[in-house]
Amino acid sequence: MNDDLAPSQDLTEQVLQLLQAAPDGIAEYTLIQQLKDRHSSHIPNLPLADKLVLFRTHFLLFNALYRLRDQLWQQRTHLLQISPLSIRLLPYQTGSAALSERDALRDYYLDMSNLQSTDERDVERLLTSFWTRMQGGEEKQAALELFELSDERTIDLPRIKLRYRQMVSEHHPDRGGSTERLQSINLAMEILQRYYR
Known part of the structure; x- marks a missing residue:
């Protein structure tokens, strides 16, 4: 190093x-x-x-x-x-x-x-762990953790939408973010909309 x-x-x-x-x-x-x-x-x-x-x-x-x-x-x-x-x-x-x-x-x-000790393969695993948890039936919790909302006591759709807009703005590829991260954010939003209406 x-x-x-x-x-x-x-x-x-x-x-x-x-x-x-x-x-x-x-x-x-x-x-x-x-x-x-x-x-x-x-x-x-x-x-x-x-x-x-x-x-x-x-x-x-x-x-x-x-x-x-x-x-x-x-x-x-x-x-x-x-x-x-x-x-x-x-x-x-x-x-x-x-x-x-x-x-x-x-x-x-x-x-x-x-x-x-973290190499490119490890980083790839870290990025894909979100998707793995989604497929394993922990989709709501994984989505809340991605949005950093899992520790909040009261969560509603307006709060989730605000966090979504903040994260999209920050992680958009045009601002230095990655397409994979943006896809994760979009999927998390789709999932949370099903739970919070």
Whole structure:
């Protein structure tokens, strides 16, 4: 693995500056584009249409985000809300249990061996796992997870449609997304429309 894929404190500082300039939050794709515009040496300056490049770029950014979240929590300055559609700095709240529970995603992204050991075949498997779960009868849950709505208590069709529009905008091939991801989003929407009328 080359050195430009190693984690760096410099990347977390760049991310923090960009988040401070976006108080309403910022989507992952926009944040990646802004880092590329700044010529960040820690984000591969390659087209995101390549699945392995997309995975590595996503992984490096989320590694930096989780390291930054831990750092801000320890300094008691901010809470960092992390999701692909909205990454946002929030004011620190005393007594919040935000980081006290075990977070499987945090563990995954902070383990650099997951980046180093993931090849193109693995990325392909990750992308197709959504489709496999659909065919295995878990279509509603898989669709809600793809839309990052599975943990929300109240879900209705207007909320799903809003999330759908956000995801299509972010993952459209014209904006650096992949056709496969867009197909997954469209299928998830079709499924959720059957459950939420």
